[in-house]
Amino acid sequence: GYSVCVFEHRGHGYSPRDVSDPSLVWIDDWHRYVDDLAQFCKTVGKEYASDQQLHLYAHSMGGGIGAALVEQYPALLDKAVLSSPMIAPVTGMPNWLTGGFVDAMCAVGFDKHIVPGHSEFTPHLDMAQHAGASEPRVTWYHELRCSDSHYQTYAATFGWVRQTLRLSRVVLRPDVCGRIETPIMLFQAGKDVWVLNEAEKRFVDEVRGSGGDIVMERIPDSVHEIFSMPNEVLEPYVHTVLDFFDTPALTVIGKDD
Secondary structure (H helix, E strand, O other): OOOOOOOOOOOOOOOOOOOOOOOEEEEOOOOOHHHHHHHHHHHHHHHHOOOOOOEEEEEEHHHHHHHHHHHHHOOOEEEEEEEEEEEOOOOOOHHHHHHHHHHHHHOOOOOOOOOOOOOOOOEEEEEEEEOOHHHHHHHHHHOOOOOOOHHHEEEEEHHHHHHHHHHHHHOOOOOOOOOOOOOOEEEOOOOOOOOOOHHHHHHHHHHHHHHOOEEEEEEOOOOHHHHHHOOHHHHHHHHHHHHHHHOOHHHOOOOOO
């Protein structure tokens, strides 16, 4: 009973790119992500929704963008699901320290260079990096990426990290969290290695403390890509998402862990 529109962020998929290497993820200003998504929702999304409600499902980087979207455009969406949202990225050291480091690297011309620890996309699949996930699902998704270079974005650049940290600082500001009017369900993966669980919890606390309607569902044994987990995790996850979208906003289901 849903019309579903899939949006490819700038620099991803078939959307416009500003770097020639298909593996690299780069953006000059994180506000472009939010403005692009807002325009998509106002045009394509509203057209498909017709006179029905407009909901957002956003994962990872998309979840961070989605959080900024509901802060900047409080009346645009009827509900939002943020799945493992990048409220703040894992960088390997305190993010305040990472911020200074990437600012310095960008200042000397390394804006579009790969950050340490990342590499270009490879057709080799190492299931050790997806421990606990469903091997058939991970393999299927990886084979799709191998078959189309447009879907091989893989490595962060210094410029992208700089912008994600700037997004994070704004998204977590109490005054900005206080703007949110959209009911939100946030899913947290307990074994996430890409985004910080504590930042997600802080976001939930800030929104709730400002009177916002937000629920957090923690899945302790899940990897970052919750939708890649085995059936015993995936099935209740999907049902919870759909139940949230189907339930009137004033009686939102869910619990915190």
